[in-house]
Amino acid sequence: MLISGRGSNLQALVDAEARDELGGEIVVVISNKSEAFGLQRAKNAGIQTYVVSKRDYPIREEHDQRIVDILKDNQVDLVVLAGYMRVLTDVFISEFENRIINVHPALLPAFKGLDAQLQALDHGVRYSGCTTHFVNLEMDDGPIILQAVVPVQASDTGEVLADRILPEEHKILVDSVRLFCNGRLKVEGRKVLIREG
Ligand code: GAR
Numbered sequence: 001m002l003i004s005g006r007g008s009n010l011q012a013l014v015d016a017e018a019r020d021e022l023g024g025e026i027v028v029v030i031s032n033k034s035e036a037f038g039l040q041r042a043k044n045a046g047i048q049t050y051v052v053s054k055r056d057y058p059i060r061e062e063h064d065q066r067i068v069d070i071l072k073d074n075q076v077d078l079v080v081l082a083g084y085m086r087v088l089t090d091v092f093i094s095e096f097e098n099r100i101i102n103v104h105p106a107l108l109p110a111f112k113g114l115d116a117q118l119q120a121l122d123h124g125v126r127y128s129g130c131t132t133h134f135v136n137l138e139m140d141d142g143p144i145i146l147q148a149v150v151p152v153q154a155s156d157t158g159e160v161l162a163d164r165i166l167p168e169e170h171k172i173l174v175d176s177v178r179l180f181c182n183g184r185l186k187v188e189g190r191k192v193l194i195r196e197g
Contacts, residue, residue, distance in 0.1 A: 001029045002067070002084035007038020009082035009103055012170035013177060014045045022174065023181030028074045030067055032086055048074075064092040071096070078180055082173065085114075087139050098143075098187045100135035101180065103173045105165050107131060107147055112140035117165060118158035127151055128161065130169045132176040134187060143192045145185060146172040 016022040029042035057063035081102040106116035108131040120128040129149040136142035148168035186193040
């Protein structure tokens with residue numbers, strides 16, 4: 001798992017694994033920020049952690065290559081971006097084609113990029129939500145796996161809406177990882193087919 005901050009999505013996966021509901025094992029957590037609270041959550045769960053920072057690897061491709069090396073050393077099958085706030089380079093994506101899942105706090109393809117919840121609010125939508133998708137070279141663009149809809153209230157601030165979306169992120173991310181681990185996801189062009197369980 002790759003993180004940059006708080007790590008609540010990481011925690012959701014850790015908890016699902018502890019309940020035997022993930023269908024896989026979280027073997028390594030990598031953060032680009034040494035102060036990310038998610039690193040502490042990983043350590044608490046006994047998961048090995050690494051920090052790969054921009055300061056140590058200023059060239060984007062070299063940064064991503066270092067992460068790829070760690071992932072390969074650990075023989076990972078799936079990479080989960082859980083609040084990882086960097087765009088991946090081709091070095092990374094070509095190594096893990098259709099094996100990188102991202103969670104985004106909006107109903108893609110609307111409101112890509114940073115502060116998606118605030119973007120939704122500022123746009124005046126009545127419903128927002130969250131999306132899991134396979135990662136391609138474009139930011140927040142790859143084939144969609146699952147989505148959850150969350151109504152917007154007139155009184156919402158970006159923060160309030162984000163807090164309402166977050167538990168839905170946790171659910172669809174856990175579900176998406178389980179579907180992947182159970183071999184039920186098949187990418188066909190822009191679409192993801194979900195095979196019967
Ligand atoms: C989550 O809301 C996630 O969807 C978002 O960052 C937050 C991380 O929270 N990711 C993006 O906006 C990526 N485009 P967490 O660290 O508590 O999981």
